[in-house]
Amino acid sequence: MKGFVAFSRGVGWTLVVVSLAMLATWVSAKGPLLALVQAQAGSHAQASLALLLAGSALLSGKSAPRTSITLSLVLALIGGIGLLEFVWGRDVISWHWLDGLLPDWPGRPTGRMVPPAALSFTLLGLAGVAVVRGRAVWLREACMILIIWMTMVSSSSYGLVLPGDSVILLRRLPFMTAALLFVLVLGWMASRPTSGLTRIAVANSMGGAFARRLTLPALVLPVVLTFLFRSVQSHLGMSESLALVLASVATGALVTVMITWVAFLLDRSERQRRTVHVLRADASTDVLTGLANRRMFDATLAQALQDERAGALVLLMLDIDHFKKFNDSFGHQAGDDVLRETGRLLGEAVREQDLAARYGGEEFVILLPHSDAQRAEHVGQRILAAFRSHDWPQRAVTMSIGVAVAGQDESPEQLVRRADEALYRSKQEGRDRLTLATACAVPGAPRD
Structure with missing residues (x-):
């Protein structure tokens, strides 16, 4: 500018x-x-x-x-x-x-x-x-x-x-x-x-790049072409039909050059867009599991709690049972294989608008927008069944789940804490199960 x-x-x-x-x-x-x-x-x-x-x-x-x-x-x-x-x-x-x-x-x-x-x-x-x-x-x-x-x-x-x-x-x-x-x-x-x-x-866009590079040549070319071909016709004694043919060929060649230039700009812009997409994906994706990473989860959760259009929001917190013992028994390579397979199973269990992320270590989280406790329980039970029926190479792997439905004006930290408390109760009650968190306390309401 x-x-x-x-x-x-x-x-x-x-x-x-x-x-x-x-x-x-x-x-x-x-x-x-x-x-x-x-x-x-x-x-x-x-x-x-x-x-x-x-x-x-x-x-x-x-x-x-x-x-x-x-x-x-x-x-x-x-x-x-x-x-x-x-x-x-x-x-x-x-x-x-x-x-x-x-x-x-x-x-x-x-x-x-x-x-x-x-x-x-x-x-x-x-x-x-x-x-x-x-x-x-x-x-x-x-x-x-x-x-x-x-x-x-x-x-x-x-x-x-x-x-x-x-x-x-x-x-x-x-x-x-x-x-x-x-x-x-x-x-x-x-x-x-x-x-x-x-x-x-x-504009910092593809249209702006085209306008900056092609407008001035497009305005100047008619004057240059008219002068050149009329000069050639006058000085070489060329017939009008032959001059018209040469003008048509030259015009076609110039149009081809401009199309090639546009194609080059499009190709470079597309490659830059793909590079940016890859960089953004790398910045928001967990490399091992292919799910979203903690940074992506935190940003999405904060935005979803602020967005009134998101409707009811449910958070599932999941943890692989006895994962430390699994690593000690079969090695970290086998543990990484379990994490990869966990990422695949969780990705298959959610909708496109849902978010499955690796929270850290063997802990995972799932955000379900436009959902309620009933659907969250249905998704959680489907995940538990998938883990039970899966053919694990070393030994059976199970999952414990805690579920919390977001309350009005609840902060991300409060929602995560309630889901984590529900997950802890699942662990205490025998693991391989789902526990629903208590409702969020309404500010100013009397406590029992």
């Missing part, structure tokens, strides 16, 4: 400097820009003045918004007067006073502003007001898109004129004015990078 804002200010300063240099050239009839001004058929001093207003409005957009709005309104007024003079066919506010201030030199255009330039400045003034006020986003975007379209048509048509063709669309819009207008529109769009179409270009 800082780059877009810096680009906007750079465009503003460039427009101010260039327009002042052009006005100085008009006044003095000399200077490094004289040849360029003379070559711009249809260019008037009014256009340089309008560009100065536009550049100044862009620069003052944030620091002095009222000044920027005033300058933009004056710009729109100048352009609107030019359009009215063209439609009416007579002067509304004569520009002869400005012509009288300028020295007379060969080839200097006089009189009214050309209609395409007048329309562009009118739209640009309206867009500037909308940008500074932060309103009518659709209006400012429509104005800017229309200006871009006109400048592209004019610039592309100059691709025919430069090789010697006499036909040109919007020929009365000088190339220098069209180029500065194009850059100026981009500067206005970049000045507010979080709104309008520019919001897509600055």
Whole structure:
């Protein structure tokens, strides 16, 4: 975003400097820009003045918004007067006073502003007001898109004129004015990078990456291709049909290059997404059992207790019976195999929206959202039956379970403590069983 804002200010300063240099050239009839001004058929001093207003409005957009709005309104007024003079066919506010201030030199255009330039400045003034006020986003975007379209048509048509063709669309819009207008529109769009179409270009997403890399080449290519193929046709005496074939082949090749570029961006983005997914999975998954780890369980439990949409929440705390003796008798490798198989059995016993996690050592937990004590008991009994019926390699492995239903405004620590107390009672009463915890005490309620 800082780059877009810096680009906007750079465009503003460039427009101010260039327009002042052009006005100085008009006044003095000399200077490094004289040849360029003379070559711009249809260019008037009014256009340089309008560009100065536009550049100044862009620069003052944030620091002095009222000044920027005033300058933009004056710009729109100048352009609107030019359009009215063209439609009416007579002067509304004569520009002869400005012509009288300028020295007379060969080839200097006089009189009214050309209609395409007048329309562009009118739209640009309206867009500037909308940008500074932060309103009518659709209006400012429509104005800017229309200006871009006109400048592209004019610039592309100059691709025919430069090789010697006499036909040109919007020929009365000088190339220098069209180029500065194009850059100026981009500067206005970049000045507010979080709104309008520019919001897509600055987005940290796949669409933003495409917009930043492909928009400018797509805008410049028509001008370049038109000029190149018309030049080839003129200088090599090539027939129009052959030039059209070559243009089609080149266009297809460029489209292929852009598609390949897009495919490369998509592939890189997908690989980055997979890498992030793997890293996140590694950070939230227990490596040995494949279940969620303690960190993932703690975060999910805290969020579920805060989320009113989760409904009733039930916590199952499970512990493998006599696991230390199992490790002492058969070794830690066999113990790891039991933990892996436990992870698989627990994963098969829960729904997709449930969470099974390794709590630590041989302890496991299961979160059942949108559940009650009856369903929790059903899930727990199914787990106990699965452990009893499983064909364990060394000896039978059983599980003890404690169940706690979350109470209103109960903290994660309180819920875990009640489930752990229920698990302890299962151990005391003979293991390989399920025990339901007592209900959570309601704050302020009398105790028995």
